[in-house]
Structures are given as structure tokens and as C-alpha cells.
Amino acid sequence: MRAGPSQEEIRRHNLGTLLRFVHLRGPASRATLAGALGLNRSTIMALTADLTAAGLVREELPRSPGRRAGRPSLVVRPESTRVYVLAFDVGVDRLGVARVGLGGEILDRREAARERGPSGPSDPAELVGALAAAARSLVRKAGRDSVCVGAALAFPGTVRRADDQIMFGPNLDIGDLALGEALSRRLGLGIPVSVCNDANLGALAEHERGSGVGCDNLIYLHGDVGVGGGIIVGGRLLGGEEGFGGEIGHMVVNPGGRGCACGSRGCLEAEVGERTLLAHAGREEVPGTAGRDAVRAVVDAADRGDIVARDALHRVGTWLGWGVANLVNIFNPGLVVFGGTLRDVYLGSAAQVRSVLATGALAAPREKVRLRTAALGDDTTLVGAAEFAFAEVLADPVQVLARLRAPEDAPVTST
């Protein structure tokens, strides 16, 4: 129960809000900004001047001036190549690292396949080494006057918010690891690396840049090997008491059903995950058939009329439908988004999912809910990591820049 903000807090908030606007919506004129933020143009001018001085935005002529006569008005544009974050995406099958500019453009990226299980880099030191090497090569290619303002990593497991500790990563052999700290040390850029659940970041990305723009109550279901979830409630990511919120994959939809990596039975993950789909489709034992390509192959086969593949998708779609029905009743979301491998699974079983939803969800919350696939495709979690990495600078731009440019441990004479 805090009182309203001080003048200085309001100024910082407004700086962040303006920067956030051009970061998410792209270059905008002062008039547009004044209208969108509910501020007068002289305030917008002052805020823009501060952000320009900090090197976060610049004002310039629009690239495609409008048809109006006279001098076109300047637009405020994010410094998208100079100011960037590092985004890491640790999947079960692949690693991704990207340099993402203010404004959201992926400026440069590295990808690597990972082998599963004991033969792959499940050794934490090896994983950290691979991620750091890729990131350093991206940083070396960045311009000398560019500045990295944050870093974040998407991880397919349970991550404690207070210290980014990984509590549970059943589909990846890494438990109890301070991954962010290790990676930050290895990077040596003097910036912390936040670690967050991949599906939570997928929800953030789809909310800010994907299917969910404008929808403040959405559920994102992410399939990798397991099934994760991210939930936006009233425009904010549901974290719960310690950041473990959104573990939709371990909602039990079929009590006594298939065994799950978490130790329980009949979890949504156990009933609709990749392994189950492949098992239903009789493809479990074929060597080399795993991951997104294997899931897509089942959907393609079903499209071509393969009865076993169709039946597999029907069975998985039934449980996915029950899961979605429960979530619709609990959350009354405006939107449910399917990402990762669930994107393909949903496309191959949409009729069944909708049919179960019609039975299992109450009419009132069911009526207006939309079901969609992730607009950001395979980049959902990576883009989410980038947005998470930008969060601090968007909340208090000038403060963060000042800290990055004058680190506390630097000698005073060095300036």
C-alpha cells in the first residue's frame, strides 16, 4: 500500500514508457507519442532529448514520408543497431544465441544442434562454454560504439525467480544449477544473465510481438520434448510466489494415465508430449526420429491420410482439448496460443481440440476464446528471452545506461 510516485519517479517512468513504445511499435512522431502516452508535446520533446542524449533513440526524417505537403515531421527511432541484448535459447535439441537490437530486430544469430541424453552436452560446463563462445563471437561482430544492455536465457525447466536457480529440468540432465551466474562469469561482459522458463518467455513474446498483441489474458502452451506453459494475466506474466507459475504441462488431465518424467501419471505433458505422439504413431523405436521434424512427419503423414498417424493425433488432441478446456474455465483467457512442437500438433488435431473444448468448457468463457498458433514460429522463446533482457532498460533507461557506462569498480580517473 504505497503512496503515489514522486516527480522523479514519474519522469523515469515516462522515459521508460516512451522508449517501450518505440521499441514495441516502431518509430513514431512526437504527435503520435503525445497521443499514445497522454502527454503534451513539450514533455515528449524533453523526454526524447534525454533519451537521445543517452544514446537510446534518435530523431530523423521518416523513411517513407507521408503525402502531406510541407516539411515532414521527425520521427523518434530506437537506436536499434547500437543498443542490443543477448538472448539465449536452450532447447532439448538445439541451442540458439542471438544479438537482438532495441526495437526487436534479430541483428545476428548462432544456432547449434544438440544431441539428446548422455551423449549430448548435458554437462553444465560444456553447455555454458558453448553458449559463451557463440555469444562472444556475436559481440565481436557488433560495432565498437554499441552497448549490450542485458542478457537472458530461456530454459526448458523450473526456474526460481529469486536467484535464477534451476530447480527441475526433467528433459535435460541439469538440476540445481546456477546457470545464469556461470554464463555471466564466462561471458565476462559485466552484465548478469537472467534465466527464465522457456514457455514463460514464449508467452511474453507472443503477448508483445506475436499472436497476442492487444490481448491481456492469454495462455501459451509450448511443446519441446515436454510441455510448458506461460500465462499472461491482466497484461502481466503469472509467476506465482517464487516464479514457478505456469507449469501447465504437469496439470493431470488423465489420472492414472501415462507415466510422466515428474514422477506423476497422466500429466498433460505425458499425454500430449512428443514421445507419446510418436509412440501412438508407432514411430517411437525408429532411430533418429525425434524432435520437431519427427512431430511434423506425423502431422504430414496424417494429412496424406495415414490412419495410424491420424489416430495418434486424435488421441493426443483429445487430451490437449481437455487441458485447454480446464484452462479456459480457470482463466477465461481471450486467446490460447500453441507454440514449439504443439504448433504442429494443434494444426493436426484442431478439430478434436475444439470438439473437446465444446464439451469441457463452460459456455460463457468458451464463447469468445480464440485458439491460434505462435506467430513467431520457432523463434518464440528466443524473442521472449530478448524481451526479458530488455525489461530493465525499458523500466529505467537512463539509470541503466549510466550504470553500464560507469561501472562502480572502474577507477574515477578513467573517464
Place this chain on the structure above:
Amino acid sequence: MRAGPSQEEIRRHNLGTLLRFVHLRGPASRATLAGALGLNRSTIMALTADLTAAGLVREELPRSPGRRAGRPSLVVRPESTRVYVLAFDVGVDRLGVARVGLGGEILDRREAARERGPSGPSDPAELVGALAAAARSLVRKAGRDSVCVGAALAFPGTVRRADDQIMFGPNLDIGDLALGEALSRRLGLGIPVSVCNDANLGALAEHERGSGVGCDNLIYLHGDVGVGGGIIVGGRLLGGEEGFGGEIGHMVVNPGGRGCACGSRGCLEAEVGERTLLAHAGREEVPGTAGRDAVRAVVDAADRGDIVARDALHRVGTWLGWGVANLVNIFNPGLVVFGGTLRDVYLGSAAQVRSVLATGALAAPREKVRLRTAALGDDTTLVGAAEFAFAEVLADPVQVLARLRAPEDAPVTST
């Protein structure tokens, strides 16, 4: 994406915050308020003066002065007998109406039993008439200088936020009804009556005045005949896109299980609701055995060693445990609160609920979650309705008072 507030908005916010503090925490000295709200004492003095002038608080000597020497400092006290709301609680078995003072004290109340089904007042006009008559008798007994600042009604069904329309009330024969509007007209006090789902209000009440004070992520499970839910996420009630959020009772925990009033099967409500408990206990057919007393009788019998009653609670406790496990995985709450008849059911099946939770919930979110019964007992939903009714005046106290005292349609000469 709005800019920070104006000075006037901040002043109103601060007036509301101060009033909210003394409303929820009780009388407080200026020093306490300054510390709690992060404002200096002269600002507190100005805010208090405004609220005093509006008749919302008064300053006076503390009732039990401290031991310090010298003149005891004044405390700011809510005008708890002068400023009040009307709270309505429509249960399946009973009606409650109360006059609740600023500060939360129930000043006066009326209760009536309702008969179930076609013989009871399921006729909307009859229901509205009974509620209005009880409320008017409470208003007549209030002092002449007192002012009613709001009214709200707890309803055991699905209520659309935009227009308070009741969409679904399966355990009460009222569908598609503008209950709030009808009641407001019948009351004739010139104030609107908000209608809200009863379990949502229970969550609000337990969060603000019950077991959940200080816990910003909690789940409230309410048993009447059906099972409802209210969810607090990050300190705010989860409403979803249209206010239907929190329908935990229609989460399917047992696919293909017992039929539910909603048309589905195996919903939490169908597996743990009053009718199911009584059926398991072999008490379904005994005339006159329904409602809270019947549920308590089963729990009492189990306590005395009745094997059938024990078995009934064990079965119901198992499904309740699965429901809670799912919610713990999805929300990572700090607290789960059992209210209404589920209070007794939980007390009679806690060991089973905890045992299933240990299997069905992930270790990380399970570790710190607490399970508790509703601290407000049978008044949970009524207290929630009162808090909901106070929301507007707490958000903008002076504005609301001004509107109530000078209604637009009153002739100017009447003042």
C-alpha cells in the same frame, strides 16, 4: 502504455491509499501513516484534513494510549458508523444482507433460510424483493447522518463483468438476469449494486481480512452446493477477459467421471461437491439432509469412527487433492484456502488431500504452499461483497462522496 499520473491523480490516489490503510489496518497515527505510505507528515496532515472534511475519517485520542509520557498523538480513525456499504450474500440455502461500516465492522445484519429448488424463491422478483426488504430495514436503522457509499452482491454463478449479467447459475434457477440493476431499482437509494461471483469475493475477503493477509498469490476454493474458486495473482483478483475467471469447480479432474450440472463429467465440483459427499456417505436420500449441516454431520460421523463417512471423505479428499495439485502446478500459490462447506470437507480429509498433493504437484511449487481454512468462516463471501462495495470509494474517496451528496438530478436550491 500510459505515461505517469498527473499531480491531481496522485493526490486522489494518495487520499484513497490513506483511507484504504485505516479501513484495512485500523486507526493509525500520522507517524505510522507517514512510514507506511512513504509520505512526509505534512502531506499526511493535508490528506487527513481532506478526508476529515469529507466525513470519511476523524482524528482523536487513541482508545488505549501508549505508555509514553506527554500528550499521546492523535490517531486517524475511519468514520465506521457513519460511512457504510450494503453487502448481499445469495447462497443456495440462505440469504444474508449486512450493513458494513468503513473499517470492515458488520454493523447490522439480516439472515434468512432459503428452500432449494422449485419450492424456494427462485423467482427473481421474489428474490429481489426479499433482499431489498432486508436492506431497507437495515438502512432505516442507520443514523440519519450516515451515508451508504456502495453495494455489492455475492452470487453463486458466472457473472459477466461488463454489465454484471448472470450467465450461469446451475445451482440456482436464475439465468440471464440483470440482478444488480433490478435490486438497485427496488432499493431506491440511488446507488448501483455490483454483482460478483461468490467465490471470487471469498478470495478477496480472505486476501484482505482473512487467512491470506500478506499473501499476494492465493487460491480460494468455496463449497456451497457447487464448488467455486477465486484466485489472487500478484495481489489482484484474476478476472480474465470478461470476469469469468476462477471457475475451478469446472476443471475436469476425473474424465468420464460423475455428471456435472454444467453438462460435462468429472469436474471438481462433480467429484467433491456436497451431493457427491452425501451420496458416498449413503445420506443422499434422507429427507432434510442437505447443506452445511449435512456436510458437517458426515465429518462429525467420520471423527467418531463411522467407516462409511470416513470412506466418503477419503474419496472426496482424493479428488480435492488432485484439484489442488493441478492448481499448485499452474499457479505456484503461497496459500490455498478452503471455505464454505469445503472448509469442513478439508478438515475431514486433510491427510488425503496432502498425500495426493505430495504425488501430484512438482516439488518446487509444493514446498512452500500452505493449506488453510477460511479465517472468516461463514462470512467469507459476505465480507468479500462488502470489500467489493467499498472499492470505488477507496479508489477515489472525495469524488465518490461529492457525487453521492450532490446527485445530478437534485435541484440546486435544495442545498
